[in-house]
Amino acid sequence: MESFTYIVLAVLAVLALIGTGAVVLVRRRRPELPPVPEREQITAADESPESPATPASPEPAPHEIPESIPGRMQRLRARLAGSGGFGRAVLSVLSRGDLTEADWEEIEDTLLTSDLGLEVTTSLMEELRTQAKVLGTSDPEAIRAVLRAELLRLVDPTMDRSLNLTRPAPTEGFTGEGAPAAAVLMVGVNGTGKTTTCGKLARVLLAQEHSVVMGAADTFRAAAAEQLTTWGERVGVAVVRSEKEGADPASVAFDAAQEAAAQGVDVVLVDTAGRLQNKAGLMDELGKIKRVMEKIAPVGEILLVLDATTGQNGMRQAQVFSEAVGVTGIVLTKMDGTAKGGIVVSVQRELGVPVKFVGLGEGADDLAPFDPEGFVDALLA
Structure with a gap:
């Protein structure tokens, strides 16, 4: 009888062990819940009042909308x-x-x-x-x-002050992708505000519903490329630049024109380094930039950026730049007063090319196409 009791107890113990194993097995086979999405995960540190929760990936800042x-x-x-x-x-x-x-x-x-x-x-x-x-x-x-x-x-309101933004046919021998963009080259001496004007002109073109790529061919100042990149981020325009300070500016300009063609954009704006008009080597370099860009397509616009307050010194600058690269239009910056506005007349008479844009301050939208009648009425207001 005693042995029978031990047998019964042994059987019951085995059954108990089997039952426990079955429960563990069920638990292991329970389907796992899907992971909580990253933005909804909360950790102990997040719950702490000393460590407030922050979004995993903040929304990018919207691009500024240019003024009409x-x-x-x-x-x-x-x-x-x-x-x-x-x-x-x-x-x-x-x-x-x-x-x-x-x-x-x-x-x-x-x-x-x-x-x-x-x-x-x-x-x-x-x-x-x-x-x-x-x-x-x-x-x-x-x-x-x-x-x-x-x-x-x-x-002279009869002068054509529009930008030549017609996309040209590719130069014979161009093997890049896409159709060339209309090319605009910005030139001028140091301190006239070329890089800022380049960014502002991109905003003007965007306001006119043109797509734009900018090229940072001022490779002598790292700050210039950074400044142009900041403008590009601000308005949503791609900027082609070299990470190497002192790189060949003509090569950067060529890459910008090539990238613009590949992307199929309307206009490529190329910023160049400021240079004194009496430095023959630097002036020759401008000619090289233009020639290299024209391996893709002709450069339709070469805009000379002049400081309106430089007076007759600005006239000498205009003459030399025009001889070096064939200026097609003038951008007058720092025209935040009209007392010296006669520069508009004298520079047009000297070069035979029109003032196409005028800038009147540091604001992002303080650049506009030059309006002859509006300008004269402002002089006499």
Whole structure:
């Protein structure tokens, strides 16, 4: 009987062990729950008040939306009108009545100090003297109309101020991918704001619904490439640059044009290093950049960036750059006042090319296509 009892107990013990094993097996076979998505995972550190939760991957900052062209032109005209100009000073003298010789000398001095140049000033003085005798000087509005007409004639609204953004046919021998983009080369001396102007021009083109790639061919200043890259990130434009300081700028310009063709964008903007106009080697380098880019397609625009406050020194710069690379248009920066606005007239007469853009400040949208009538009206506001 005793043995029978032991047998029964042994059987019960075995059954108990089997039952425990079955439970473990079931637990192991339970399907695993899907992992919690990364953004929803919470750790003990996250729950701690000293360690607040942070998103795993923050949303990228949105690109800035450029101001529309009509909007920026209206704003810039208002700023010009409020800054005062030589036209207003001349008009105030003409409106005095019977003018003395001292009055005429005051007008002449005002025109000369506004960077109109001697030839233009002499021509304008002759016309004003003649019209003052014909009309008399007792009617300010009549004199204002004469002065406006003369200034507008000098600024010349008939000049074509549009950018040549027609995408050219590839140069014979070009084996890259895609169709070439319209190429715009930015040139000028140090300190005129070329790199900033390049970024601002990209915004203008984006506002006109053009796609853009920029090339950082100023390889002598690491800060220039960084600055252009920042502009690219700001507006959502790709920037082609070399990581090696002092790299061949012509090679970077070529790569930018090639990348623009491969991406199928409309325009490639190439920023170049500032250079003094009396350095022949550096000026020759500009010619090389242009020639290398034209292995892909012709360069449609070469914009000379001039500081409007440099006066007649800027005229000499313009002449040398035009001889070196064939300037097609002028961008006048730092025109945050119109007192020296005669540079518009003198540079156009000297080079035979138009002022195409004007910049009036440090703001991202403080660059707009030059408006002759708006500019003259601002002088006389």
